[in-house]
Amino acid sequence: MLNIWGLKMSKEEATAENSTTKLPSHAKVVIIGGGVIGCSTAYHLAKLGWKEVVLLERAQLTAGTTWHAAGLVEAGGFFSATTVWMAKYTLELYSSLEGETGLSTGYKGVGTLTLATSPARVEELRRVAAFDRQFGVPMEEISPEKVKELWPLAYTDDILAGFLTAKDGRVNPIDVTMALAKGARLGGVQVFEETAVTGITTENRRVTGVVTDKGEIQAEYVVNCAGMWASGIGKMAGVNVPLQPTEHYYLITEPIEGINIELPVLVDLDKYAYYREETGGVLFGLFEPVSAPWALDGIPQDFTFGEIRPDWDRMMPYLEVAMQRIPALETAGIHKFFCGPESFTPDLEPMMGLAPELDNFYVAAGFNSLGILLGGGAGKVMAQWIVDGVPDVDITEIDIARMLPFQNTPKYLKDRAVEVLGFMFEEGYPNKHFKTARNVRKSAFHDRLSEAGAYFGTYAGWEYPDWFAPKGVEPKVEYSWGRQNWFEYSAAEHRATRENVAMLDYSVMGKILVQGRDAEKYLNRICANNVAVPVGRCVYTQWLNETGTIEADLTVTRLAEDQFLILSGDGTITAVQAWLKRHIPADAHVFVTNITSAYSVLNIQGPKSRDFLSRVTHADISNEAFPFLNMQEIDIGYALVKAIRITYMGELGWELYIPTEFSLHVFDTLVETGADVGLKLMGLQALDTLRLEKAYRDYGNDIDNTDSPLEVGLRYFVDFDKPGGFIGKDALLQRKEAGLKYRMVQFLLEDPEPLLYYGEIIYRDGKPVGYIMAGGYGHTLGASVGVGPIENEGETVTVDFVKSGSYEIDIAGVRFPAKASLRPMYDPKLEKVRC
Numbered sequence: 117m118l119n120i121w122g123l124k125m126s127k128e129e130a131t132a133e134n135s136t137t138k139l140p141s142h143a144k145v146v147i148i149g150g151g152v153i154g155c156s157t158a159y160h161l162a163k164l165g166w167k168e169v170v171l172l173e174r175a176q177l178t179a180g181t182t183w184h185a186a187g188l189v190e191a192g193g194f195f196s197a198t199t200v201w202m203a204k205y206t207l208e209l210y211s212s213l214e215g216e217t218g219l220s221t222g223y224k225g226v227g228t229l230t231l232a233t234s235p236a237r238v239e240e241l242r243r244v245a246a247f248d249r250q251f252g253v254p255m256e257e258i259s260p261e262k263v264k265e266l267w268p269l270a271y272t273d274d275i276l277a278g279f280l281t282a283k284d285g286r287v288n289p290i291d292v293t294m295a296l297a298k299g300a301r302l303g304g305v306q307v308f309e310e311t312a313v314t315g316i317t318t319e320n321r322r323v324t325g326v327v328t329d330k331g332e333i334q335a336e337y338v339v340n341c342a343g344m345w346a347s348g349i350g351k352m353a354g355v356n357v358p359l360q361p362t363e364h365y366y367l368i369t370e371p372i373e374g375i376n377i378e379l380p381v382l383v384d385l386d387k388y389a390y391y392r393e394e395t396g397g398v399l400f401g402l403f404e405p406v407s408a409p410w411a412l413d414g415i416p417q418d419f420t421f422g423e424i425r426p427d428w429d430r431m432m433p434y435l436e437v438a439m440q441r442i443p444a445l446e447t448a449g450i451h452k453f454f455c456g457p458e459s460f461t462p463d464l465e466p467m468m469g470l471a472p473e474l475d476n477f478y479v480a481a482g483f484n485s486l487g488i489l490l491g492g493g494a495g496k497v498m499a500q501w502i503v504d505g506v507p508d509v510d511i512t513e514i515d516i517a518r519m520l521p522f523q524n525t526p527k528y529l530k531d532r533a534v535e536v537l538g539f540m541f542e543e544g545y546p547n548k549h550f551k552t553a554r555n556v557r558k559s560a561f562h563d564r565l566s567e568a569g570a571y572f573g574t575y576a577g578w579e580y581p582d583w584f585a586p587k588g589v590e591p592k593v594e595y596s597w598g599r600q601n602w603f604e605y606s607a608a609e610h611r612a613t614r615e616n617v618a619m620l621d622y623s624v625m626g627k628i629l630v631q632g633r634d635a636e637k638y639l640n641r642i643c644a645n646n647v648a649v650p651v652g653r654c655v656y657t658q659w660l661n662e663t664g665t666i667e668a669d670l671t672v673t674r675l676a677e678d679q680f681l682i683l684s685g686d687g688t689i690t691a692v693q694a695w696l697k698r699h700i701p702a703d704a705h706v707f708v709t710n711i712t713s714a715y716s717v718l719n720i721q722g723p724k725s726r727d728f729l730s731r732v733t734h735a736d737i738s739n740e741a742f743p744f745l746n747m748q749e750i751d752i753g754y755a756l757v758k759a760i761r762i763t764y765m766g767e768l769g770w771e772l773y774i775p776t777e778f779s780l781h782v783f784d785t786l787v788e789t790g791a792d793v794g795l796k797l798m799g800l801q802a803l804d805t806l807r808l809e810k811a812y813r814d815y816g817n818d819i820d821n822t823d824s825p826l827e828v829g830l831r832y833f834v835d836f837d838k839p840g841g842f843i844g845k846d847a848l849l850q851r852k853e854a855g856l857k858y859r860m861v862q863f864l865l866e867d868p869e870p871l872l873y874y875g876e877i878i879y880r881d882g883k884p885v886g887y888i889m890a891g892g893y894g895h896t897l898g899a900s901v902g903v904g905p906i907e908n909e910g911e912t913v914t915v916d917f918v919k920s921g922s923y924e925i926d927i928a929g930v931r932f933p934a935k936a937s938l939r940p941m942y943d944p945k946l947e948k949v950r951c
């Protein structure tokens with residue numbers, strides 16, 4: 117066969133010394149798939165000292181997607197701590213693997229040069245570069261003149277800035293994978309090629325082994341690293357792995373004068389293209405804005421080292437645009453126009469970790485065209501996760517448990533796949549949403565909200581109201597890094613909540629009923645707070661793992677002696693259910709039911725919410741009769757709804773859980789009466805700015821699985837003294853004893869103009885100490901507000917350390933003074949909430 121590097125490679129050479137012949141009957145770990153991800157996972161398991169690790173590959177190593185990757189490896193340009201970490205680690209590994217294995221990875225640290233041709237792109241890349249530098253990735257801004265110097269054949273007249281990341285560069289993906297496989301074998305891993313997994317055996321919630329065309333292997337753990345086949349492997353085990361193979365292209369030219377191997381990889385996001393040297397010519401790849409899903413009827417059986425016939429007609433316009441950046445491409449001869457399939461996930465994040473459906477089946481798939489450059493880090497994360505049972509990086513973005521079953525329907529995957537490839541290169545404005553596969557998962561109120569001018573965002577497939585346009589204004593976003601066109605609309609919703617009363621469709625909340633004679637006993641062991649409370653009481657709590665870090669952040673309301681209602685974020689519903697199933701013994705008298713669809717939710721908040729609600733209910737909702745953190749059933753019109761007096765916005769308020777069939781009746785009743793008191797409909801943007809002023813935490817945004825409640829200011833919600841303790845208590849006590857290495861702090865800019873979103877670097881007394889995890893505009897506090905953890909060069913972060921510093925926050929290269937506080941800046945004494 118001819119590989120893309122123009123080298124003749126025989127099937128025997130590709131297989132070379134990596135295969136063993138006798139299939140064992142038992143293994144500790146079976147890894148399915150011999151691409152870069154499977155081999156990296158095997159390599160890292162061996163590094164951690166695990167024996168009896170077996171890797172099964174249906175054809176030959178790299179035969180799926182890995183063999184034809186363009187080999188770009190870069191750590192610069194990512195805006196998520198875990199992704200930057202994985203990419204940086206990968207670079208370090210690939211540049212050192214030869215020393216260990218004797219096999220070169222083809223690593224060339226020529227650097228990556230990313231171009232910005234619009235002011236918005238400059239701002240975006242400045243923010244990203246500052247973030248990446250915080251993680252030790254040297255992404256630096258350079259002038260257009262310097263760009264020209266580094267890439268003389270590039271057209272640079274339209275360039276405003278370049279961003280150069282030294283040490284980024286390129287590898288040969290086949291060589292990388294072979295080196296990882298060799299390293300794995302040196303560590304004792306057995307690699308079997310030409311061995312296809314045809315079935316997976318399970319018992320209760322455990323996988324017991326795999327069936328292959330060469331026999332069965334019993335296994336204690338199975339890891340699904342089968343690339344675009346991972347969805348099918350998932351189905352064998354009853355595990356949801358939604359991904360879609362999609363056409364992915366690059367073109368290689370004949371040699372061009374002036375192109376040499378030392379040129380940095382050039383990335384032109386605005387032309388949806390990247391360029392690098394290849395045997396004296398240019399390899400340029402495309403991330404076209406409208407892409408084509410592939411193999412909708414199933415991947416062909418014999419797809420091994422496979423290629424897809426290029427669709428010249430579809431791609432020609434994109435090729436022409438891409439060629440404008442290097443005019444010499446227009447006259448260069450074409451050596452190869454290559455199209456291969458790559459797996460894309462619905463949200464452009466990989467799917468990694470322990471599958472929620474089983475207790476010992478892991479997945480690492482869906483790498484969205486970044487599998488080589490994340491491969492080293494992804495394998496390390498997977499191995500550590502399997503060995504320790506708990507990941508040591510923030511996995512809230514990449515956790516496979518975020519995926520929902522409907523996202524695996526062929527139509528959803530097909531429709532979303534059109535957009536995801538190009539989304540990667542599009543301008544990364546704040547609050548951007550996918551446009552495809554929309555308008556399907558709607559709350560009962562959707563059409564009413566739409567009539568009222570709602571602009572809808574999407575999360576976990578839900579259409580949720582983000583903000584409301586005033587009458588006569590089209591609800592449409594004009595994206596920018598400054599105040600977007602809806603800023604004042606959302607500000608009005610924010611103010612209505614602080615000063616009067618506002619209503620939010622909150623139906624996206626995940627709702628789980630836990631019932632049975634043993635419900636209290638097991639829930640109380642899972643919750644760090646005490647849920648052995650009187651009926652009607654609502655408890656805010658975290659669920660911790662054995663290391664004391666947070667697995668879930670939610671409320672538990674006691675509905676009856678043997679019945680609890682759990683309310684969690686919309687994206688964590690599957691993970692929460694899996695945690696319950698894993699920690700409640702099968703023979704306990706406890707039943708877990710997802711009742712998200714059974715109730716719609718309206719969240720009514722604001723100082724006038726009592727006045728307003730008393731007009732529509734006969735129930736006594738005075739402070740005495742209906743205290744904070746209580747649930748009661750109240751009447752609204754003809755309906756009975758569960759009202760929980762709680763707030764995530766820092767005001768007096770109630771969440772109404774309405775049986776779905778009564779939704780519109782309740783909504784209409786409330787809106788009709790609301791007209792008399794100035795009730796305002798609000799969206800999730802206002803919810804976010806309100807909660808940031810109050811510094812309420814948001815799991816998956818500002819707190820994650822690597823935090824314990826202590827560092828992030830949630831100590832108050834941990835009951836160390838309750839009988840029976842809770843999961844993670846010992847570890848939490850040890851952390852307490854050791855002192856906190858970081859603390860979550862709330863910041864308020866002194867200048868009312870600049871905007872905080874995410875990732876801005878926090879300086880204390882002139883030194884970087886952390887970054888903003890979530891930011892928004894504090895319309896009541898009068899400036900941008902954000903929360904972020906700060907460190908003290910490895911030492912303990914005391915209250916005094918936080919208070920004694922002087923703070924600035926770097927926004928796209930400019931530092932702005934900020935106030936810092938460990939207590940919420942808005943209503944620290946909870947006077948608004950408890951009145």
Ligand SMILES: Cc1cc2nc3c(=O)[nH]c(=O)nc-3n(C[C@H](O)[C@H](O)[C@H](O)COP(=O)(O)OP(=O)(O)OC[C@H]3O[C@@H](n4cnc5c(N)ncnc54)[C@H](O)[C@@H]3O)c2cc1C
Binds near residue numbers: 174455
């Ligand atoms: C044109 C193109 C260019 C790219 N360029 C880059 C780039 O520059 N940088 C980058 O980071 N990424 C790039 N990528 C993406 C990258 O190639 C992939 O993300 C990566 O190779 C995925 O690796 P994997 O191990 O998950 O999948 P694969 O390489 O597909 O490995 C999965 C393996 O599982 C095996 N398998 C399947 N079913 C079974 C079974 N039943 N039993 C046993 N084995 C099975 C398959 O045969 C296959 O070998 C590119 C992709 C394309 C298409």
